[in-house]
């Protein structure tokens with residue numbers, strides 16, 4: 001195993017946002033329920049339909065109020081509904097030129113609920129999923145075979161990530177295909193996934209694996225899609241420290257880098 005170097009202590013998790021999604025997800029059904037109740041009061045004809053509409057609208061809003069253990073118990077059904085809302089309204093958001101903001105707002109809303117759920121009872125079996133495009137495009141290190149083939153040259157986030165994974169005994173995968181990442185996640189059966197990807201893939205992943213709670217971190221793409229992508233390592237470290245039970249072995253870690261270049 002490589003000699004590991006200590007990394008800076010992670011800070012607190014950042015504010016997640018998600019207000020836009022919450023307003024729509026909860027606000028629309030509540031508004032509809034209000035309209036149905038007004039209709040029920042004002043119009044005698046069709047009372048049964050007004051009543052049915054108000055009950056259905058309240059039932060649609062109800063999952064957005066569940067938190068913590070109640071959320072985790074009903075997680076799959078709740079999350080499927082949230083993903084449905086996101087995907088159904090996505091074309092409208094695209095038409096309004098707010099697609100990215102809409103998806104990221106859903107991701108923030110999802111993260112807030114996951115944080116609340118794992119705030120008191122941290123995950124014991126977590127899996128980190130990263131995309132291959134965080135590796136420098138011209139780097140020859142074969143990360144798919146062995147993460148430790150990274151030279152830790154500092155030109156991309158993989159070196160710091162590798163040190164943190166080995167130091168903390170985290171379980172992580174770097175994948176070049178979404179379906180591979182989903183398959184590995186299902187095989188490993190974690191109780192929490194911490195995933196990094198572009199907004200489109202994050203939504204796809206959240207939709208495809210509703211049964212496993214996932215905390216998601218968006219990539220930044222300064223060089224375009226799938227090339228030399230970057231993300232906030234402090235954010236990832238903070239998520240692992242806050243939401244996952246520590247597995248770090250006791251003992252000192254001596255800073256030392258392996259000689260080599262990408």
Ligand code: SF4
Pocket residue numbers: 135136139140141149150151152153154155156157158159160261262
């Ligand atoms: S050797 Fe350098 S460029 Fe290649 S994966 Fe490691 S840190 Fe990134």
